[in-house]
Amino acid sequence: MLTRLQIKDFAVVSAATVTFGPGLTVVSGETGAGKSLLVDALMLLSGGRGDSGMVRHGAERAELAAEFELDDTPAAAAWLREAELDEDGLCQLRRVIRADGGSRAWINGRPATVGQLAELGALLVEIHGQHEHQALLSRAHQLALLDGFGGHGHLVAEVRAAAEAWAALARRQAELARDGDPGERIDWLQHQFDELERENLAPEAIEELIALHRRQANAAGLLQGCERVLARLSGDDGFGISPLLRQAHSELQQLAADEPALGEAAALLDSAQIQIDEAAALVERLRDGFDLDPERLQSLEAQLARLHELGRKHRVPLEGLAARRDALAEELESLRAAGIDGETLALRMAEAQQAWQACASTLSAARAEAATRLGAQVAELMQELGMGGGRFEVALEPNADARPDAQGAERAEFMVSANPGQPPRPLRKVASGGELARISLALEVATLDAEAVPTMVFDEVDTGIGGAVAEVVGQKLRALGARRQALCVTHLPQVAAQGHGHYRVSKDVAEGSTHSGVRRLDAEDRVEEIARMLGGVEITETTRAHARQMLERAQAG
Structure with missing residues (x-):
């Protein structure tokens, strides 16, 4: 679980320290205040690409640091032990980006590569943002989501091992074709x-x-x-x-x-x-x-x-x-x-292909059953998220290539129909940005039990929605927070009210320089912030009352 995030001279933030607890933490603020900078910092600490443009103007370098507790992250703890970077059950990530474009990274105080940050970060944080939604359009990602939902990890491993065994024999056969029969x-x-x-x-x-x-x-x-x-x-x-x-x-x-x-x-x-x-x-x-x-x-x-x-x-x-x-x-x-000649090799390849087919058939049956369940659950959640009459299906298409494939005998295609009466079409062809955000959230809720990453980050996944649908989105995010830690950057009061904790990002201009600050809100501050999000510039007592009511209803739920 993420416990602390420190930022110094990063974009428009001169210095900020943010502490996190369990549940759903929401981050709000006016447009342009830099709400998403917390998400950007976590992305860089998880191995994302950095450049000199992220360094605050006039500073020599930007410094980012995050601390995690590993009690709920056995996979990350095991990774640290294997890499000999473990430190008493804690994990500290640090990254410095210089104004000249250079970058350095540390894990638990020891120098690390950006590749190591990415490997470890993938076990600690999962980020869903405006750009990360695009991963849903990848068929490989869709297949991985289906297997995660169905708990097919062991079956996928067996299929991969069988395919690799066949591939090794195929490479040997190619060598024979090139070099001739070893008997000669x-x-x-x-x-x-x-x-x-x-x-x-x-x-x-x-x-x-x-x-x-x-x-x-x-x-x-x-x-x-x-x-x-x-x-x-x-x-x-x-x-x-x-x-x-x-x-x-x-x-x-x-x-x-x-x-x-x-x-x-x-x-x-x-x-x-x-x-x-x-x-x-x-x-x-x-x-x-x-x-x-x-x-x-x-x-x-x-x-x-x-x-x-x-x-x-x-x-x-x-x-x-x-x-x-x-x-x-x-x-x-x-x-x-x-000891393998051409004839023996051909026999062993046939046996390896039969072994793969047996494993792949078992996986195919499991995928078909999981596809039906996932389609039904996501479709039900779509109704709650304002996509009434929408349909969601997982189509499984056999591979055109008959050779053993490490991913199995089929590919998955997420099919969606956002409007009643229209047949489902591939998600990558029909979903708008707002629809994609809501489908992403629906998938996240549906596959919650399959998730192994303890901290989920959502960057304005509520874009393009409002009203009652926004309240449902907030409720779903709060439900996620009840199962594992969640961080959400939002501009909607209905979502912000659902947070277990609330931070506000504000922007000030002093001496011709722009500064962004991050402040944790107490109960009264939250009322004011929710009122601002509801009523804009002029905040009335009626608006405050509405904000207080929203918070009370959310916290009671």
Whole structure:
């Protein structure tokens, strides 16, 4: 429930604070005083579009704030919790519009986007104004009203879910048509994968293969080189390193008899001789292991050629082939997990359409029953609101498109006949502004139990009516106020008298500047205001008596 509204430097209002309680609160004032500015402020705080023209002339910015209690608004409380903007069961909305056109918003003191204001505002306030009546002309809005009246929320959700399931399959079918049957893709990928899987692509295996090929390709050269090295180390002609070292070692041992220090040199040559003999033995052993095997060389060359060909085919170096194989395996697994080919997909789409048809048929039956009840209730209320002999019907027309639709198998069209003897025609084609306002009010009363929003705002919905009809409109608004909070901007005394609370907006000019003020009226002030609305400029005692009588009768009712 709305409890407080604060306005500063907004249009012609320099500063105003308005408190609200339960029931119907009416706002009146002379033409041009700015009665609708309270409604405009609530619209902006609910995410409406703002511009610099709303800032009071000479001010830097307009500031708007509203406070709500959430005891009767569980949906808004849940939204705040989910958005992590909740604050001890209260909701404070604030918005600043700068003279340069910029805008900022806060929810419970924390920065918020205008989109968040709109989402939360839709759960807190429902505004019916001169422009908002136009929503009634939308067939989508009419269908939503019918479903709200009938309490079809769960059925609509089931139909929407079934339609979305079918739509997902339809998108998959379109992808198949564009990309081809995934079976062909799977076959191609499997062939690519099998080619790679047959090879040992581990990095160490590829390194070993390259080393083996290099050794086998150079086996002849290695044999010849080893023979030359062995000849130089231990040649039989006496000119190898090993025989020469033995000769030098022998001479040093003989000389050491006369000079013991030469024995150390002999020992070093002895160590060198051992190492040279070990080197010669290693070279000889390796030489004996070299095998001139043309078939082995050909096999290694073929294996390397396959790897290089795979590298060119997949456009990766040899060391990247393993990663490419793993990527193919992952794509194969993904496609197989999808597991839908054209034939299977068509079968699943048919099943999804049957499921939607079952849900949509149930919803269609419920809508037909609700349409009859809503038409009868609105038609009855139209009689009370001065549209005697008028008729109201809800026509349900099947969708031309046979595909599953998230809104169901039909569309709604509100049909109205404002005059006796004339057949009903679409509301969007026949209703005048005044008729539209009264039909809107009738619908609001008829669908009261379906409404979830705790605060309803009406901006001059009584336009174009008067007399006894105006009194009935006021009574209906008061009845709404008895069920949930209502705020009504009005110029009719019959409506103003029905309010549980009453504010007057007045306009003054001081120092060449226009100021609008908002003041709560007490009992005597209300008599004066109702008298002004009844009698115009000159207020007589008779007019005051009439005003007092209207208030007493309204409050007694």
